[in-house]
Amino acid sequence: MKADYNQILELIHQLSEREIEKLTITLQSEMSSKKTSNSIQKLISKAPTWSDSDFDDYKKARNYINKSRIA
Numbered sequence: 001m002k003a004d005y006n007q008i009l010e011l012i013h014q015l016s017e018r019e020i021e022k023l024t025i026t027l028q029s030e031m032s033s034k035k036t037s038n039s040i041q042k043l044i045s046k047a048p049t050w051s052d053s054d055f056d057d058y059k060k061a062r063n064y065i066n067k068s069r070i071a
Helices: 005-013 017-046 052-070
Strands: none
Touching: none
């Protein structure tokens, strides 16, 4: 179903006061969730990352740890 702004308003005006309050809370929650998601995504995209040598060091250490557990 594709509705334009006016159609949506008409549908909203058909709701009871209680249903409008519920819709408002739901929309606010969705918007808040979306903002949080975008903030986390921005944080992750700007976070420092490992260099190739850092990752190689990690793999060597992980390999060493894994081998030491076997014995």
